Amino acid sequence: MSLIRSVLHMAWLLITVIPWGLTLVVISLWVGRTPLWWFAVNWFRLVIWGTRTILGIQVRVSGLENLPQGATAPAILLSKHQSTLETLLLPTLMPHPLAFVFKRELLRIPFFGWSMARLDMIHIDxxxxxxxxxxxxxxxxxxxxxxTWIIMFPEGTRMARGQNGTYQTAGSRLAVETGAPVIPIAVSSGKCWPRTGFTKFPGVVDVSIGKPIPSVGREPKELMREVEAWIEAEMRRIDPEAYR
Structure with missing residues (x-):
């Protein structure tokens, strides 16, 4: 049953991304980045609806009250990365447009990558x-x-459930340079949407948003160590089975 659901969900992604992606590319010729972003978020919401309805994956979010308030309040989101799910989910939770930091090769993905190229993200070599x-x-x-808020996955790639990688300091360096607070995020998506493999499984994914961590006057490595400590401790709280 999980395999059948996964096939249907993939079909749902393809059916929706093609017209949405093409429309986004066309209207980007006349529409600014902010309205274009919220147009894209509507597709993310559609995908998450399909994830909930087709795959049976429910999302439980805590800590939304920790997000900075105000139209001009800056933030740098540093999140655990276990699957594609958080890439699709986190934009639907945030009150500000987001700019992902991602590898340039993703721009080659038909429709999805073309759309990302029009959204003024930070793509790197x-x-x-x-x-x-x-x-x-x-x-x-x-x-x-x-x-715009910046979102990064400091481990640099998707990690298997129950594992952690090396936390890179690009996000904390940006925070120190700008004085923007860091928002740590723990996500247990690996329970239902594994890093590798095609099949997804029903269940509950927890998203935990931590309190802002000040960056002013901090040293990037020390700041990132605090971010890592919070995320990894929170991962053990929201997904204890993975760390037995």
Whole structure:
């Protein structure tokens, strides 16, 4: 049954992304980034509806009250990354437009990648870390000044359930450079949507949003250690079975 549901869900993604992606590319010729972003978020919401209805994956969110308030309040979101689910889900939870930091190769994905290219994200060349970091800081400053929140996965790639990778400091460096607070996020998506494999499974995915961590006067490595400590401790709370 889970395999059949997964096939139907993939069909749902393809059926919806093609017209939505093409429309987004066309209207981007006349529409600014902010309304274009909320147009894209409506597709994310459609996908999450399909995830809930077809796959039987429910989402339980805590900590929304920790998000900075105000139209001009900056934030840098640093999230655990276990599957594609959080990439689709987190934009539907946030009150600000988001800019993902992601590898440039994703722009080649038909329809989805083409749409991402029109949304003024931060795409980087992972082969050159020094140049990538400079690009993240420069583009991050510009987008934060426009009211866009930056979202990054500090481990750099999807991690298997119950595992953690090396937390890179690009996000904390951007926070220190701009004075924007860091919002740590723990996500137990690996329970239902594994990092590898096609089949997804019904269940409950927890999203826990932590309190803002100030960045002013901090050292990037020390700040990232605090972020990592909170996320990994929270992962053990929301998904204890994965860490036995």
């Amino acid at each position: 992972r082969e050159s870390r020094a140049a990538a970091l400079k690009h993240v800081v420069a583009q991050g400053k510009r987008l934060l000044a426009q009211g």
